[in-house]
Amino acid sequence: GSTIGANIVGVVIMPIVLFFSLNRNGGAGDNRGWFWFAFIVALLGVLTVLAVAFGTHEIESDLRKNTEKTGFKDVLKVLTKNDQLMAIALSYVLYTTGISILNASELYYFTYILGHAAQFSILGTINTIVGLLSVSLFPQLAGKLNRRNLFFACIAVMLCGIGLFSVAGTSLALVLIAAELFFIPQPLVFLVVLMIITDCVEYGQWKLGHRDEALTLSVRPLLDKFGGAISNLVIGAAAVAAGMTTGATADSITKAGAISFKLHVFALPFVLIVLSSLVFFFRVKLTEEKHAEIVEELERTWGHEFIDxxxxxxxxxxxxxxxxxxxxxxxxxxxxxxxxxxxxxxxxxxxxxxxxxxxxxxxxxxxxxxxxxxxxxxxxxxxxxxxxxxxxxxxxxxxxxxxxxxxxxxxxxxxxxxxxxxxxxxxxxxxxxxxxxxxxxxxxxxxxxxxxxxxxxxxxxxxxxx
Structure with missing residues (x-):
């Protein structure tokens, strides 16, 4: 679902913008087109939020009637004492910031480097199809390689994609190959991280003596939002430094501006993803086998709190x-x-x-x-x-x-x-x-x-x- 949701935007964004634009502006559209694209996104956002709010029904439970309040200090205590949750969170925030920067830069690349913003829909379509195939392969790959090895294999492919992307220039074929090498592993890494964070629930219960499921599982979306916010900051600065502002076209971007843009959107993500891998390698130790041992131990101690x-x-x-x-x-x-x-x-x-x-x-x-x-x-x-x-x-x-x-x-x-x-x-x-x-x-x-x-x-x- 998230794979389709994320990539369908890449398919429809430029057709919608150009449909509503009075001036095609070299294929980049004008303010009128971008306004209506933003309006459609906002409208769909409001409607789907309302659908979730009114369509989701909680299961009544005595445990959920607990009136004990969790303060901010309690939240920090859970996060800091669950060392594996902290480790995977640090690794993931570096990773998601890196991929968010490069993913957000691709439309700029198609508009101001390739000079064909409409071709961005090709990439969005390929990503949607390939992303679904990638997700479907996760159980088999994780079973054969284990999650840890799968993570590093995906990172290696992504780094190759960044390297090829940085030298692809104006070749659409090379750009698409590089973008796919960078994108294909992303759904797999997402699932690896999601599984490890989920396992941190039992790890925290084993180490701290109580379950903090809601807090633990809320970490991943928080980090995605943080990474997205940082990427907006970086892309904004990169676009301004490269001269990719209103009225600019591919022909108006100087060689120095293109180099400045590439340093922002290729070098920085490369460094962040490498740092993420180092944190994962040295700090994340919660394997499938370790989690199974923890669950077995929790089973053997379950019910002791009720025996008296x-x-x-x-x-x-x-x-x-x-x-x-x-x-x-x-x-x-x-x-x-x-x-x-x-x-x-x-x-x-x-x-x-x-x-x-x-x-x-x-x-x-x-x-x-x-x-x-x-x-x-x-x-x-x-x-x-x-x-x-x-x-x-x-x-x-x-x-x-x-x-x-x-x-x-x-x-x-x-x-x-x-x-x-x-x-x-x-x-x-x-x-x-x-x-x-x-x-x-x-x-x-x-x-x-x-x-x-x-x-x-x-x-x-x-x-x-x-």
Whole structure:
């Protein structure tokens, strides 16, 4: 969506400007054409903002009713203590500033160096098509190269594009090749950074002891806005220094003016992108493997904040099977931590389908980003972890769909998660669904009625507690 949105402007900008211009001005249009282009952009901006504001509906949640206020000092504390968030933020702000400068300069290049502003639509069209292809290749490339290697491969291609662009002169073919070498990696780098920033949510939770999802995910758009603002400053200064002002044409730009412009829009981005790569290389250490380790550790400590909560009941409590399949004793599970009841007593099920349902009325207290586990707290105080498979954190959510969010109330039988078992089996992983009561120590009686090997249907009573 962002790829189409960003590049469609390049396709339509000059046709719209020239359509409304009274004077074509060597293909650059006049003030009247630019006014109507700006008016159309502003109108679409207002309409789409209103559509989002009135068309988006929040999910009601007790967690979102928290009245605790977050002050500016709290924001800085989260940012400064999450060292990986700071590292990727510094790397990205250098990168996005660099690419914003060069991207914003391309229309000037077509207008005042090539002398054919209308040809800018060709570049916009190619970018839109190539950008979609680039995005579609991300899963395969990230899987083969890993995100870190993909980042550096993209940077290498971009730097080659800048080098070719700086010597392309007035050759449209060379300009288009250089611009594509510079553009093709951009959607891939964007996704690499987005994934790492998203992983910083769990990293921060692991390091600081609390989740700061909204704050963490707001960093990337903030940096994009900052980079765009700096690029406007640089391009404005470069255009004035080169004489690319109202009434100027390609013929009126001097050789010195063209050199000054190129220094601003090629040399500066080159330096910024190189600096970004150095920061990434030396400071960004949050790999996919490290994130998987962190999520596993968070799973093993999940629910500890609830284990001392009071359990309110006058009689027995029951837990039903969250999924259909064959009942297994917890000791039969291949994971030694679960098998030794290190995460609480419970049971396991060898699934016969891929639908996980709520075993009782509860509040969803944690949905892991990899979607292979969910933490519930019942209205009576039972703290329950449902974990799908062993080692499935490595799948990074592939093959899993979550139907709930944190803070959501669910009724017994509501669908929580759906997974595609062939994905787990193809990865050579165990698909056993493990159910543990994190606060099982507060119960005197912990009785599993069916014997291991019994075939169950989702909703059948498995466990009673007193």
């Amino acid at each position: 909560d009071k359990v309110e009941t006058d009689g027995g409590l029951s837990i039903s099977a969250p999924i259909s399949g064959e009942l297994l004793a917890l000791s039969q599970v291949a994971d030694p931590v679960f098998a030794s009841e290190g995460l609480g007593k419970g049971f396991a099920i060898k699934p016969s389908d891929g639908c996980v349902y709520a075993p009782f009325d509860a509040m969803v207290r944690q949905v892991f980003t990899t979607r292979h586990a969910v933490g519930l707290v019942s209205e009576d105080g039972i703290v329950l972890l449902i974990h799908i498979g062993i080692g499935t954190v490595k799948l990074k959510g592939t093959g899993f769909v979550s139907y709930v969010v944190e803070g959501q109330h669910v009724k017994k039988g509501d669908k929580l998660i759906e997974f595609w078992d062939p994905v787990i089996q193809k990865a050579g992983l165990d698909d056993t669904v493990i159910v543990t009561v994190t606060n099982s120590h507060v119960f005197n009686d912990f009785v599993i009625k069916p014997t291991p090997g019994t075939s169950l249907q989702a909703g059948d009573t498995v466990l009673t507690l007193k």
